[in-house]
Amino acid sequence: MNVPVVVRTMVSKRVAILIGILIAAIIIGSVAYIYRAGAPPTSPTPTPSPLPTSPAPPKKKVVVYASLSEMTTADPSTEFSNSIMWLPLVYETLLWYDPINNRFIPGLAYNYTVSSDRLVWTFYLRKGAVFHDGTPVNADTVKASLERTITLGQGAAYILEPVDKIEVVDEYTVRFYLKYPAPLDKILASPYGVYIFSPMVVKHAGAQNLTDPKVAEWFNKGNDAGSGPYKLVKWDPENEVVLEKFEAWWGWKEAGYSLASPNAPDVFVIKIIKDAVTQERMLRAGQIDIAQYVPPEVVEEFKRDPNYVVVVKPSFQNLILLFNTKKPPLNNTLVRKAIAHAIPYDDIVQAARMGFARVASGVVPYGMWGHFDDLRYEYNLTLAKELLAKAGYPHGIDRTLLLVYTAGDIYEQRTAELISSSLAQIGIKVEIRPMSWEEQWALAQKGWEDPNAAQDLFIFYWWPDVLSPVTYLYNMFHSESKTFNLCYYENSEFDQLVKEAYRYEGIDSRKALELYRLVQEILYRDVPGVGLWDMVEYRVAQSKIGNLENAVNPAYPTVIFAQVLDVKG
Numbered sequence: 001m002n003v004p005v006v007v008r009t010m011v012s013k014r015v016a017i018l019i020g021i022l023i024a025a026i027i028i029g030s031v032a033y034i035y036r037a038g039a040p041p042t043s044p045t046p047t048p049s050p051l052p053t054s055p056a057p058p059k060k061k062v063v064v065y066a067s068l069s070e071m072t073t074a075d076p077s078t079e080f081s082n083s084i085m086w087l088p089l090v091y092e093t094l095l096w097y098d099p100i101n102n103r104f105i106p107g108l109a110y111n112y113t114v115s116s117d118r119l120v121w122t123f124y125l126r127k128g129a130v131f132h133d134g135t136p137v138n139a140d141t142v143k144a145s146l147e148r149t150i151t152l153g154q155g156a157a158y159i160l161e162p163v164d165k166i167e168v169v170d171e172y173t174v175r176f177y178l179k180y181p182a183p184l185d186k187i188l189a190s191p192y193g194v195y196i197f198s199p200m201v202v203k204h205a206g207a208q209n210l211t212d213p214k215v216a217e218w219f220n221k222g223n224d225a226g227s228g229p230y231k232l233v234k235w236d237p238e239n240e241v242v243l244e245k246f247e248a249w250w251g252w253k254e255a256g257y258s259l260a261s262p263n264a265p266d267v268f269v270i271k272i273i274k275d276a277v278t279q280e281r282m283l284r285a286g287q288i289d290i291a292q293y294v295p296p297e298v299v300e301e302f303k304r305d306p307n308y309v310v311v312v313k314p315s316f317q318n319l320i321l322l323f324n325t326k327k328p329p330l331n332n333t334l335v336r337k338a339i340a341h342a343i344p345y346d347d348i349v350q351a352a353r354m355g356f357a358r359v360a361s362g363v364v365p366y367g368m369w370g371h372f373d374d375l376r377y378e379y380n381l382t383l384a385k386e387l388l389a390k391a392g393y394p395h396g397i398d399r400t401l402l403l404v405y406t407a408g409d410i411y412e413q414r415t416a417e418l419i420s421s422s423l424a425q426i427g428i429k430v431e432i433r434p435m436s437w438e439e440q441w442a443l444a445q446k447g448w449e450d451p452n453a454a455q456d457l458f459i460f461y462w463w464p465d466v467l468s469p470v471t472y473l474y475n476m477f478h479s480e481s482k483t484f485n486l487c488y489y490e491n492s493e494f495d496q497l498v499k500e501a502y503r504y505e506g507i508d509s510r511k512a513l514e515l516y517r518l519v520q521e522i523l524y525r526d527v528p529g530v531g532l533w534d535m536v537e538y539r540v541a542q543s544k545i546g547n548l549e550n551a552v553n554p555a556y557p558t559v560i561f562a563q564v565l566d567v568k569g
Contacts, residue, residue, distance in 0.1 A: 062269065063265040065560050066282065067271065067272050068272075068406075069272070070082065071241055072438075073219075074221075080154075080483070082558070084192065084557070087195060088561065089243055094188045094196070097555050100553075106126070107189075108137055109125055118182075119177065121175070122175045125137065125139060131198035138171050141196060141199055143166045145195065147166060156465040183506055198225040240270060243269070258564075259561060259563060261547060274407060277295060286542070290541040290545060290548070291539070309548055310540050311541075311549050314367055315537035315554050316555070317557040318461065318533065319459065319460075321530045322460075322486050322487040323528055324455060324456050326447065327456060330401075336526075338387035342423055342428075344418055348418050351418060352411045353411055358533065359376060364469045367534075370516045388426060388428075397429070401423075402433060403430050406435070406437050415533075430457070443455055454488075462475070463558070464555065464557075468502065474502070477489050477498075479495055489528035489529075501516045546566030546567065
């Protein structure tokens with residue numbers, strides 16, 4: 001049968017295609033066989049193992065403490081103001097003092113002895129203490145540090161006046177010989193003037209000796225030479241001071257040492273926040289951990305909140321009003337006395353501190369030896385007007401008095417406002433001027449040379465250097481004390497009795513108390529200044545800040561002993 005050409009062609013194509021597919025299958029099969037039979041098998045590509053990594057370093061514990069005032073200087077021999085907040089953390093003294101339990105805590109000295117006549121004191125230094133630059137602490141460094149303070153004669157150097165000479169007995173024993181009996185243990189536990197520092201500061205500063213001004217310049221640039229639990233790593237006195245843990249501090253290693261905690265912060269920041277309301281806001285927002293001041297009316301609220309801890313403790317800090325005794329009309333004792341009787345003390349305690357204070361009686365605070373409870377001025381506007389009239393001002397004073405206080409301090413602000421309001425009722429106008437502490441102090445310093453260029457009324461806090469009435473009486477009222485006698489008061493009888501009282505403290509405390517009574521009666525009569533209130537201290541912190549109670553010590557006002565804190569988390 002004949003098949004059409006077209007059909008043949010289609011068949012041929014199909015056959016060709018089938019043959020092609022068959023050939024291709026044979027070839028692929030052969031290749032696959034060769035691969036399986038003859039080629040070495042290839043191992044599967046392994047998944048790379050992760051490289052070993054170092055564990056992340058533990059997160060540093062940072063605690064931020066808000067301060068109301070800027071810092072001042074950084075020289076441990078001469079600093080006598082707000083830098084108390086960090087000095088006891090960076091530098092050490094031979095002893096520390098706990099006034100609540102009336103006990104001394106070992107510092108660089110682990111023990112000491114006193115002769116029967118109390119004129120020779122021998123201190124035994126602990127071995128193994130080193131300064132932050134690695135230099136060992138020994139008797140030579142103690143002698144050199146304290147002799148620099150004595151030689152410079154600035155700040156709180158006056159507290160070392162009883163010291164006649166300092167002797168190095170051996171590498172770890174130092175002996176003090178006194179001119180007269182004095183409480184040297186309390187003196188050497190002071191928050192000012194008795195810090196021990198590395199002698200290498202001479203080399204660091206490129207100086208000739210320890211009293212070379214270059215040493216002070218080196219310190220005040222923010223360098224430290226201490227042996228304490230923290231190092232000073234940032235010095236920005238207007239904004240913040242940053243301290244970092246000194247791992248080689250001996251206290252971390254001493255079992256049971258009461259001034260050390262295994263959970264202390266690694267970094268302690270003192271941040272300058274010049275307003276109590278702002279400190280409260282930042283505390284609530286978690287931006288700070290401890291507030292130096294919050295408005296007193298919110299303290300009870302914080303007490304009820306489990307997210308915070310509140311510590312309330314007695315204090316030797318008080319608020320003082322000083323009169324410019326060289327500037328008319330305040331150079332008239334009767335005018336000063338009139339103002340003293342026109343101050344509403346009880347109202348101030350309630351309005352300014354919400355009861356976290358008590359009306360002052362004199363300038364030596366309640367609870368301190370040497371305080372007397374009958375030196376208050378009665379609030380009596382009728383008597384105040386009579387005294388003004390007797391002074392020659394029956395219709396009031398014809399010029400406005402300038403009252404200065406530290407800006408941002410709501411307690412001082414409220415106190416100033418109440419004083420101004422009350423004085424207006426007896427015909428005395430007052431301009432209230434808030435200033436930074438540095439500005440306030442600089443203005444007051446003009447008063448010794450030109451009283452008319454200074455303020456009329458000066459409000460500020462005082463706290464102790466040595467725990468004795470002398471710190472309040474000498475510093476603010478003795479004619480030699482030009483730095484803080486900002487009432488420019490001069491009275492030779494007072495000057496003599498103050499020094500005599502201090503000398504008797506180490507011999508006959510009863511006689512000393514009689515003399516302190518006399519000098520305070522002189523102040524009560526002359527009225528160069530008035531105690532306004534004695535503070536009851538409180539601090540508010542985040543609940544993670546443990547052991548805050550023991551980190552606050554009335555002998556060292558405004559200080560938080562960070563090395564004692566038990567920081568959770």
